[in-house]
Amino acid sequence: MSQVQPGDAPEVLDLIGIGFGPSNVAMALAVSEHNAGAREPVTAHFFEQQPRFGWHRGMLIDDATMQVSFLKDLVTLRNPASEYSFLCYLKSRGRLVDFINHKNLFPLRVEFHDYFEWAAAKVADMASYAHEVVGVTPVERDGVVEYLDVTVRSEEGLVAHRARNVVIGTGLRPLMPEGVERGDRVWHNSELLARVDALEGTSPSRFVVVGAGQSAAENVAHLHRRFPGAEVCAVFSRYGYSPADDSSFANRIFDPGAVDEYFAAPGSVKRKLMDYHGNTNYSVVDIDLIDDLYRQTYREKVLGTERLRFLNVSRLAAVEETPDTVRATVKSLVTGEETVLDADVVVFATGYSPVDPLGLLGEAADRCLRDEDGRVRVERDYRIATDPGLDCGIYLQGGTEHTHGITSALLSNTAIRVGEILDSLLDRGVKAASDEARLVAEGTGGTAG
Numbered sequence: 537m538s539q540v541q542p543g544d545a546p547e548v549l550d551l552i553g554i555g556f557g558p559s560n561v562a563m564a565l566a567v568s569e570h571n572a573g574a575r576e577p578v579t580a581h582f583f584e585q586q587p588r589f590g591w592h593r594g595m596l597i598d599d600a601t602m603q604v605s606f607l608k609d610l611v612t613l614r615n616p617a618s619e620y621s622f623l624c625y626l627k628s629r630g631r632l633v634d635f636i637n638h639k640n641l642f643p644l645r646v647e648f649h650d651y652f653e654w655a656a657a658k659v660a661d662m663a664s665y666a667h668e669v670v671g672v673t674p675v676e677r678d679g680v681v682e683y684l685d686v687t688v689r690s691e692e693g694l695v696a697h698r699a700r701n702v703v704i705g706t707g708l709r710p711l712m713p714e715g716v717e718r719g720d721r722v723w724h725n726s727e728l729l730a731r732v733d734a735l736e737g738t739s740p741s742r743f744v745v746v747g748a749g750q751s752a753a754e755n756v757a758h759l760h761r762r763f764p765g766a767e768v769c770a771v772f773s774r775y776g777y778s779p780a781d782d783s784s785f786a787n788r789i790f791d792p793g794a795v796d797e798y799f800a801a802p803g804s805v806k807r808k809l810m811d812y813h814g815n816t817n818y819s820v821v822d823i824d825l826i827d828d829l830y831r832q833t834y835r836e837k838v839l840g841t842e843r844l845r846f847l848n849v850s851r852l853a854a855v856e857e858t859p860d861t862v863r864a865t866v867k868s869l870v871t872g873e874e875t876v877l878d879a880d881v882v883v884f885a886t887g888y889s890p891v892d893p894l895g896l897l898g899e900a901a902d903r904c905l906r907d908e909d910g911r912v913r914v915e916r917d918y919r920i921a922t923d924p925g926l927d928c929g930i931y932l933q934g935g936t937e938h939t940h941g942i943t944s945a946l947l948s949n950t951a952i953r954v955g956e957i958l959d960s961l962l963d964r965g966v967k968a969a970s971d972e973a974r975l976v977a978e979g980t981g982g983t984a985g
Contacts, residue, residue, distance in 0.1 A: 549579045551961060552686045552699040554669045554896065556584035558591055558652055558947060559933035560705035562610040563954040564659040565620045569611075570958060578961065581697065583688050585668035589656040594727045595751060596646045597758050603750065603780070603822065604947050605641040606648070610655055613792065614951040620658060625651045666690055672702065674900045674926065681926040684900060701929035701961055704896070708888035708934070708945060716855060716884065721862040725751045725885040732762065740766045740880035744864045746852050747885030748772035750780070753821040755883050757829060760844055769845040769877060771852055771866055777829070780820035781813070789813040789941070790948040798941035799916050810942065817942055847875065855882055890935040890945065893920070900926065907938075914939045917960035918953065929964060931957050 551567070553560040560582050571577035611618035618624070622643070626632040629650075635643075643651075656663070667690045675683040675698065685696045710724040718724055723731050725747070740763055745755045752770065760768045788794060789809070798806060833844040853867040853874060864877045893912055894901035903926040905913040912935070913921035920930040933953065937944035943953075 547579075547698070548683055549581055549697065549699040550965065551578060551580040551701045551703060552684075552697060553580065553582035553703045553705060554686070555705040555707060556582045556589065556656065556663045556665070557705055557707050558610065559707075559950055559954070560703065561589075561652060561656045561659070562950045563703055563705070563933070563957065564662045565611055565618070565655060566614065566954045566958045567662070568659050569615060569618065569620075570962075578958070580662055582663045583667040583669050583686070584663060584665050587666045589653050589665075591649055591652055592726065593649070594729050594731075595725060595754070596649055596729060597754055598644075598646060600645045600754050601642045602645055602648050603642070603782075606643050607641070608948050609651065609951065611951050613949075614955040620655050622648075622651050625654050628654065664688075664690070669896060670694070672897045672900055674898075674903070674928075679925065681900065681903065681928055684928050684930075699928075700965075701931065703931040703933060703957060704893050705933035706891045709891055711887045711889045712884055713852070713886060719857045721857050721879075721881050722855060723881060723883045725755050725883055726888075728755060728758070728883065731881075732759070735763075735880075742767045742769065742877065742879040744769045744771060744852075744877055744879045744882045745885060746771045746882065747887075748774050748777060748821075749819045749885060749887065750821050750825075752885035753777055753825050753829060755885050756844070757825065759883075760832070766880070767843050767845060769847055769879070771847045771850055771864075773849060773851055773869060775848050776846070777821040777826045778815065778819065779823040779826060780817070781815045786813060786816055789816055790943055790946070792949055792952045795940050795943065795949060795952075796916075799939060806938070806941075813942065817946065852882075890937075893932050893935045897930070900928075900930070904930070911938050918957050919960060929961065931960070933957075
């Protein structure tokens with residue numbers, strides 16, 4: 537791995553990955569498989585600020601399942617014969633036959649997380665944990681940016697590493713409503729399990745969960761089950777949770793070919809596709825979980841032991857935290873009437889927002905092009921469009937929903953996406969080598985003449 541110091545002639549990596557979540561683990565696996573049979577291997581390294589691999593650890597509820605088939609793991613759609621597949625993972629854990637007998641396409645989320653950790657360990661030599669990327673500096677030669685110096689902070693201090701390309705896979709950040717700050721009693725659902733563990737030994741009397749999507753419903757179910765003496769109040773603007781459309785035809789929006797169609801479609805068609813098929817992913821809940829929650833609330837009504845409350849067609853108007861409680865004011869969207877709830881905790885299951893992909897790029901960001909709406913322009917191969925003065929590749933894993941569609945930040949297309957990025961790297965590398973060889977030949981020919 538290159539370390540750029542003053543006066544050095546550093547090794548130049550072909551690729552540096554920023555972040556080492558599932559997308560960049562898949563990228564490392566693709567590189568590893570390519571290198572196994574390549575005459576000229578791709579040199580790559582990935583930097584992750586977490587001390588170890590972790591993917592939404594705060595939502596690894598023990599009975600929560602994936603919303604995506606196990607066949608859409610980190611490798612299978614790209615290479616069905618890969619030794620890094622979920623099936624190979626199951627074989628290594630001694631559960632392959634048991635899983636087959638289970639007759640289920642959707643593993644437990646905690647199991648899929650274990651698969652991710654298993655896969656990440658297979659390419660651990662390509663990753664550095666507890667290493668935070670703090671900046672990217674363009675390196676120019678003859679007025680053209682040929683390399684990028686990636687500055688990384690760790691306990692050893694600041695070190696720069698040089699690469700021809702970077703791939704940004706920094707994931708999503710928890711989104712809170714405007715004006716609401718997280719605190720001891722105001723949580724985002726991404727931190728649920730760690731926060732709940734701290735409540736062990738106490739006797740909370742009420743939780744308020746804000747949101748209408750899968751995470752919100754899972755939070756409601758988990759808190760209701762884990763704290764049998766507490767009331768759990770769900771707040772959302774709908775009449776009830778909306779079921780996810782996971783029907784076979786609708787699921788074609790997640791197909792690799794749908795990315796080509798979305799990318800080529802005019803803006804008006806892109807907007808229609810998102811409107812048509814947003815209910816495959818956004819603010820929707822698995823129908824089985826909806827049925828379970830309704831069954832539970834009806835049972836409580838029959839028995840006169842109501843602990844599940846659904847404050848529908850409502851919104852959270854205010855939240856005020858004190859050392860001993862948090863006061864949530866819920867306003868009816870129909871009547872305007874306000875209900876004040878004194879709770880132990882308010883949990884916001886209000887989603888995530890993409891990280892600005894240009895935030896780390898420094899001066900290099902000035903060479904990245906934007907569309908008429910101010911969004912980053914991205915080519916079909918997930919490379920940011922840049923002016924001719926930047927010859928490096930800056931690839932995105934996420935933040936491309938406006939160009940590549942609904943699978944931008946989802947697992948569904950990860951294996952295909954990293955294969956396309958790798959193909960782009962290799963293609964551009966070959967072209968660069970050919971151009972350099974041509975220039976050398978032309979120069980030699982001119983001298984000989």
